[in-house]
Amino acid sequence: MSVDDRAGARAARWRALIVHVAAIGVLLSAVARYYDSSNGFTALIGFGGKQAASVVPAIRDLPHSVMRGTSGYDGQYYAQMAVDPLLKHPLTDSAMDEAPLRARRILLSWTAYVLGFGRPGWILQVFALQNVFAWIALTFVLRRWFAMTTPRGLALWLATVFSAGLLWSIRFALLDGPSLLLISLAVASIESGRRWLAACICGIAGLARETNVLSLSALTDPAEWTSARLIARQVGLVLLALVPLAIWFDYIHAIYRSEIFTSGETLARPLAGALWRTHVALEQLGDGAYKPAAMTCAMVAAFGTQVGFLVARPRWKEPWWRIGIAYAALLPLLGQPLWTGTPPTVIRVELPLLVAFNVGLRGVSRADAFWLLLACGNLSLLVQPLFR
Amino acid sequence: MRTALERALGGAAMVAFFAGCSAPGDAVHPVDLAASFATAVRRPASGAFDVRPVQIDGENRLAIAVPAASRITWRMKLPDSARLQAWMAAESACPSAPGGAVDFRIGISDERTYEQLLVRTISATSTATWQPATIDLAAYSGFHWSLFYRPREIAWTLVLNTRPIGATSAPCSPRPLWGAPAIDVSR
Numbered sequence: 001m002s003v004d005d006r007a008g009a010r011a012a013r014w015r016a017l018i019v020h021v022a023a024i025g026v027l028l029s030a031v032a033r034y035y036d037s038s039n040g041f042t043a044l045i046g047f048g049g050k051q052a053a054s055v056v057p058a059i060r061d062l063p064h065s066v067m068r069g070t071s072g073y074d075g076q077y078y079a080q081m082a083v084d085p086l087l088k089h090p091l092t093d094s095a096m097d098e099a100p101l102r103a104r105r106i107l108l109s110w111t112a113y114v115l116g117f118g119r120p121g122w123i124l125q126v127f128a129l130q131n132v133f134a135w136i137a138l139t140f141v142l143r144r145w146f147a148m149t150t151p152r153g154l155a156l157w158l159a160t161v162f163s164a165g166l167l168w169s170i171r172f173a174l175l176d177g178p179s180l181l182l183i184s185l186a187v188a189s190i191e192s193g194r195r196w197l198a199a200c201i202c203g204i205a206g207l208a209r210e211t212n213v214l215s216l217s218a219l220t221d222p223a224e225w226t227s228a229r230l231i232a233r234q235v236g237l238v239l240l241a242l243v244p245l246a247i248w249f250d251y252i253h254a255i256y257r258s259e260i261f262t263s264g265e266t267l268a269r270p271l272a273g274a275l276w277r278t279h280v281a282l283e284q285l286g287d288g289a290y291k292p293a294a295m296t297c298a299m300v301a302a303f304g305t306q307v308g309f310l311v312a313r314p315r316w317k318e319p320w321w322r323i324g325i326a327y328a329a330l331l332p333l334l335g336q337p338l339w340t341g342t343p344p345t346v347i348r349v350e351l352p353l354l355v356a357f358n359v360g361l362r363g364v365s366r367a368d369a370f371w372l373l374l375a376c377g378n379l380s381l382l383v384q385p386l387f388r
Numbered sequence: 389m390r391t392a393l394e395r396a397l398g399g400a401a402m403v404a405f406f407a408g409c410s411a412p413g414d415a416v417h418p419v420d421l422a423a424s425f426a427t428a429v430r431r432p433a434s435g436a437f438d439v440r441p442v443q444i445d446g447e448n449r450l451a452i453a454v455p456a457a458s459r460i461t462w463r464m465k466l467p468d469s470a471r472l473q474a475w476m477a478a479e480s481a482c483p484s485a486p487g488g489a490v491d492f493r494i495g496i497s498d499e500r501t502y503e504q505l506l507v508r509t510i511s512a513t514s515t516a517t518w519q520p521a522t523i524d525l526a527a528y529s530g531f532h533w534s535l536f537y538r539p540r541e542i543a544w545t546l547v548l549n550t551r552p553i554g555a556t557s558a559p560c561s562p563r564p565l566w567g568a569p570a571i572d573v574s575r
Contacts (some may be wrong), residue, residue, distance in 0.1 A: 247535065254536035256501050256529065308440050 006378040009149070012193035016148035022163060024136060031132055031170065040349045041128035044198045045079050046172040048072020051271045056095045058083040075173035080128045082109035083120045087255060100259035105175055131170040135161070136177040141184045144191075145320070145359045146269040152370060156358045165348040165352045183215045183258055183352050187319045190218055200201035202241040207248055211349060216241055217326040228352035267336030273346070274300065277339040295342055298379040303350070305329060305376040306357040308346060325357025347380055352377070421462060421474075421546075421569040422450045431459040442565055444477050445517040449567035453479070455550035456490060456561040463545050464571075468530035471574045472546070475518035475567030478510045482560035488512050490564045493549040494521070496528055498542050509553060512562030523573065545569075 032257040034043040043065035047055070050071045059080060066072075077096050084092045085106070094101040110131055116123030116132075139161050146160065147153035160166075169177035181207035199219055205212040219237045224230045252260050281296035301320035307328040315321040327350055357377050364370040421428070425439050435455040442451040454460065480489040494506040505523045510516075528539050550564040 093500065250534050251536045254534065254538075257503060257537075259501060292490070 004209055012149035016154065019148060019154060020139060020143075021159075023158065024139065027132070027170070028137060031129075032122075034065075036065070039126045042124050043125065043126040044131075044171065044173050045075045045223060046073030047076045047079075049163055051076065051376065053093070054095045055090050056080045056083060056089070057380070058123065062121050063125060066122060072100075073172040073174075074154055075127070077172065078105065078109050078175065078241050079112070079124060080124045081106065082112040082116070085110050085113040087252065098250065098262065098264060102257040104249070104260065105207070105209050108112065108175055110207075111178075128173050131173055131177040134181045135170055137165060138166075138177070138181045138184060139187060141181065142355075144188055145362070147230065152362070156361060159374065159381060160355055160358050162381065163351065163354055163378065164192060164343045164380045164382075165346075165351040167352065168343050169348055169351075174348060175209045176351055179212050179352045180203055180355065182208060183212060183218075183323065184355070186215055187323065190319045195219065195233075196240070199237040199241040202269060203244040206241065208243040210245070211330065213242070213245065214326040214330060215323055215352070217322040220322070221317065221319075225318050265335040265337050267333050270332045273335045273339040274303075274332060276336050277344070292342060298382050299347065300375055300378040303346075303353075305354050305373060305379075307331065309357055309360060309373060309377065310353075310373070313363070315360070315363075319362075320356045320359040323352050324360065327353035343380070353382075373374050389507070398472065400488060418467060419464060419571040419575055420460075421571065422452055424462065424564075425452055425460075427462065429461045429463075429565060430454075432457075442477075444479075444567075447475075447518050449475055449518065449563040451475075451477075451567040452569065454550055454564050454566065455563060456488075458550045458564070460548045460566075461545050463543050465540065465543055466525055466571060467573050468540075469574050470525040470529040470571050472505075472523040472525055472569070472571055473523075474521050474548075474569035476508065476510055476521060477516045477518050478512035478553070478567045479563040479565060480512040480514060480560075481563050488560070488562045489553040491549075491551040492521075492552055492563050492564065492566075493547075493551070494523060494528075494536075495547040495549070496513035496525070496545060497545045502547070505565060510564075518567050522542065526574070 004053065016171065031044070035041055036043070040063075042063070045064070047064055047066045048068050048071040049068040050062075052066060055076075080095045081087065081092060082104060086105075087103055096102045108127070112123050112127035112130060116126040139157075142157055142160055148157050166177050170236055184323045186201040189195070189201060201214070202215045202219060205215055216238050219241060220234050224234065249260060259322075265334070268277035270324040277296055278300060281300075284290075284293040284296075306324070310324045310328055312323060314325075323341065331346070331350055331353065334346050335350065338349060354377070358374075361370060361373055361377070364373060394556060395467055414444075422439055424438075430437050432455065435458055436453075437458070438453050440451065440453065441448055442453070452460065459549070466508045472494065474494070476492045478488075480488075489509050489511040491503060492510060495502055495504045497503070506521055508519065508521065510519055523567070528542070528544055530539065548569065552561055
């Protein structure tokens with residue numbers, strides 16, 4: 001390597017560092033807008049004024065920010081579970097919209113309880129900020145796949161860390177950002193040859209959100225199904241990853257029994273949710289509401305690009321591809337409630353698909369194709385400007 | 389090589405696990421709910437409930453006659469392989485002008501989670517018949533492979549609800565009947 005090359009590489013590393021620090025600074029400054037001296041960061045949780053009467057007693061009298069006149073957002077339920085992490089009190093059920101469904105997703109309530117030392121006031125603050133910590137950690141983990149010393153890598157990294165789903169997860173203290181961190185750590189472990197560690201991480205991720213079990217697809221590599229021993233090993237990995245969720249489901253089954261398998265309308269017949277959203281967009285166009293219609297078109301185009309790209313370029317040996325294809329299979333089954341709102345929940349649930357797509361883009365050699373695909377597959381960036 | 393202590397600890401853990409999973413409670417016997425009606429909680433408390441033999445369509449059963457809108461609850465542990473058997477009917481209070489219908493609902497609760505087991509709408513006609521219902525309660529009784537779920541140790545609340553359907557003037561509201569409700573054991 002020549003002196004010029006070394007100097008160029010050093011400059012690129014500095015550029016990457018500056019962009020990384022700047023990105024974290026931008027995010028933190030956006031988060032800081034939600035701080036106030038009396039309520040701390042609880043505005044990030046999204047407690048709804050309409051739910052005030054059912055808030056659990058441990059939180060009711062604590063200072064916390066409330067979105068008046070609204071029903072709030074999902075983070076409020078998980079935050080209340082965090083002060084009763086074993087769900088022992090019936091009042092916790094009353095505070096939920098769908099207690100059995102929320103109970104399945106306990107991990108971030110546990111982490112908030114532990115990091116908040118069991119004190120409700122601290123638990124709330126920790127819960128509000130967990131996504132921020134997870135996002136910062138994710139920015140480092142993602143550098144494993146996105147070389148920030150190149151313009152392409154930098155663009156992929158920025159498109160991923162500022163994706164609509166991740167930002168929305170931070171804005172309302174949801175489960176999807178930390179889930180993506182765990183999935184990314186699991187993939188990093190697999191690529192480093194630490195499969196059993198990856199299985200443990202997948203198992204933990206399953207407790208954050210049940211759809212995270214799709215990350216098990218990263219643990220199972222069809223190319224290794226060459227001997228009974230290797231197959232048995234992969235079966236063992238999958239079983240290990242399912243143990244935490246199985247134990248937790250057994251626990252909450254003792255409380256909610258058959259109700260724990262309720263999915264509301266989150267799962268539907270194939271494409272019902274997407275078609276409904278497209279129909280709504282067409283109606284909005286007819287009514288002259290161009291902006292929401294354009295948002296929907298951007299989102300559908302992004303998903304179409306992501307799925308199309310993964311299907312067109314099968315790479316079974318890559319864990320991210322396997323995860324991406326598993327989430328691509330889930331996408332058409334997601335029902336209407338997950339396609340409602342702007343941005344809709346589907347953008348958060350399908351974050352692993354976005355990362356799989358962006359990681360896959362590294363293999364596109366033609367520059368024009370790369371930038372076009374990057375733009376189309378990340379169109380949902382437009383849906384969530386930084387904490388609108 | 390495993391030491392004797394390891395083997396002993398392993399054995400003790402197995403015993404503890406299976407004892408925990410299958411700890412037998414006190415022996416619980418089949419229950420005639422109509423005969424034990426005195427122990428039930430009823431709503432409205434001042435409602436007209438009575439237990440009497442009722443003959444419908446040639447079938448005579450000991451029945452609990454309840455107000456059109458009512459709730460009866462029994463709290464009990466269930467025998468292994470339990471099932472609930474009952475017959476339902478709706479008497480017309482005004483035989484000259486029969487009409488209206490009743491929603492019969494059966495549910496079970498552990499004071500935290502309520503699960504609906506049956507919903508059936510029965511019309512009050514002059515040619516009423518007993519409508520049978522058999523509900524498998526195995527999910528709430530006996531041994532289950534679980535670290536945490538011990539249905540034998542739970543005092544379940546069995547809930548029998550009725551609700552009038554449609555507009556019927558009070559004197560002519562249909563009279564719901566729970567015929568011979570009982571918990572028995574499926575073999």
